[in-house]
Amino acid sequence: AQTVTQSQPEMSVQEAETVTLSCTYDTSESDYYLFWYKQPPSRQMILVIRQEAYKQQNATENRFSVNFQKAAKSFSLKISDSQLGDAAMYFCAYRIYNTDKLIFGTGTRLQVFP
């Protein structure tokens, strides 16, 4: 079965500090894409960062970076210099190459304290 597991239902971080959100997935495929989405109270899913499985180099987008461990099927998200606006639900997702659906985890609620 294709599944995504986010084992941290809630995380908290102080403003300006760094936090890491965990994600593991299960697939027998070798070609796929991995994503982190942010869902604020506005409910819109916003793409934070993406990673192609064939790339060994970890993706970075400003304060957001990932630690992709393909053999371990792990895809964690690191948020540096956390800001109040980072508070949201974060969903890890993947899509097998050449298929049409995203498979999401159950999400991690991130709280940011001043």
Next chain:
Amino acid sequence: ETGVTQSPTHLIKTRGQQVTLRCSSQSGHNTVSWYQQALGQGPQFIFQYYREEENGRGNFPPRFSGLQFPNYSSELNVNALELDDSALYLCASSLDPRTQYGYTFGSGTRLTVV
């Protein structure tokens, strides 16, 4: 450039009724996917439409159906509503069905079935 817009934002229906949810895709996107997000869960793939044809379907019964129009806007129809259909319904558009990029999501329609 407009994003993905969904209407209505909230809806209350009675069990057994039918409902139609609407989505306007982002300019230039020809593919629309629909997801159901139950409370406290990650989104689940319902189906995808590409150039007015259903292009893929998740594990949802036939009473969930859809349409895509020539302007690439889309509708999700649910017949014989059940209490478990209460959820946030998200629409996502993309440049093509199996884009290597992420999807652009709308803010969803919150459906409550009573």
